[in-house]
Amino acid sequence: MRVTVIQMNQGSDKAANIAQARRLAEAAIAADRPDLISLPETWTNLGGDRAARQAAAEVLPPQGSGEAGGPAYEFLRGLARAHRLFVHGGSIIEAGGEGGRLRNTSLLFDPEGREVARYRKIHLFDITAPDGTGYRESAAYEGxxxxxxxxxxxxxxxxxxxxxxMRFPELYLALRRAGAELILVPSNFTLATGKDHWEVLLRARAIETQCWIAAAASWGEYLERGQKRQVYGHSLVCDPWGHVVAKASDGVGWATARVDRALTERVRRDMPVLEHRRLA
Structure with a gap:
């Protein structure tokens, strides 16, 4: 199978972000004919203020119901159906958490346009970056x-x-134990941490789990409450041996790689680390 990771430079205008995603996805599909495309984290909204986040949020239909959703939901479903491929919607902002909180939610659609998976981000980004910028995802989001x-x-x-x-290897080990062969990691990774940690963390997770990693990321500058912030980009696909086999550079675009299940099988056979684990 072929997987494509889409790299966007989204902002706080949801309609413009959907248009950008459509343009990039359709260009990548035409050029590389992937079986699966993946978008970045919160690709419908990055920056702005609390009102912008709330405006971008969508109430999702019950999973598996086939009911209509909001603009981003229907765009993802329509893209999958129109091009007969799997569409991983990175993550979008979901309304409906406890106490009016939001959720950071991944959606996956099959070639029929059916939602086949829904994941809500477990680990919330409450840190101070090396440049002193503070991030408090838990102030608005429910894990x-x-x-x-x-x-x-x-x-x-x-x-x-x-x-x-990606900073929590126990999650990735749990996914491997649940049968994962390819782990999707849509991201808005800060420039300050990304230049030092982005690739090394993704490669480590690939090596530890002996899984393919596909990480679609946002790139460039955006404004949040009037303050300029930067995200690292460098969307990539990594193989189970830890080699980066496709990577986007600066700017919007995409990267595509072929996921070789025979390589996965060989790596796991020759170094059966899951069988050798003793402490977890």
């Missing part, structure tokens, strides 16, 4: 509680995570 895997193209088992989750 998820469940790991999610599902069957993707060609029977490849997919594991769902979002951005900051």
């Amino acid at each position: 998820g509680r469940e790991i999610v895997t599902t069957e993707g193209p060609g029977g490849v088992r997919l594991g769902l995570t979002i951005c900051y989750d």
Whole structure:
């Protein structure tokens, strides 16, 4: 199977972000003919203020109901159906958390346009970056509680995570134990941390789990409450041996790689680390 990670430079205008996602996804599909495309974290909204986040949020239909959703939901479903491929919607902002809180939610649609997986980000980004910028995701968002895997193209088992989750190897081990072969990591990784940690963390998670990693990321500058912030980009696909086999550079665009299940099988056979684990 072929997987494409889309790299966006989204802002706080939801309609413009959907248009950008459509343009990039359709160009990537035409050029590379992937079986699965993945968008970045919160690709419908990055920056602005609390009102912008609330305006971008969507109430999701009951999973598996087939009912209509909001503009982003219907765009993802329509893209999957129109091009007969799996569409991983990175993550969008979901309304409906406890006490009016939001959720950072990944959605996966199959080639029929059916929602086949829904994952809510477990680990919330409450940190101070090396440049002194503070981030408090938990101020607006409610964390998820469940790991999610599902069957993707060609029977490849997919594991769902979002951005900051990558710093918690126990989640990735749980996904491997649940059968994951390819783990999706849509992200808005800060420039300050990304230049030092982005690639090394993703490669480490690939090596530890012997899974493919596909990480679609946002790139560039955006404004949040009038303050300029930067995200790192460098969307990539990594193989189970830890090699980066496709990567986007600066700017909007995409990267595509072929997921080789024979390589996954060989790596796991020759170094059966899951069987050798003793402490976890």
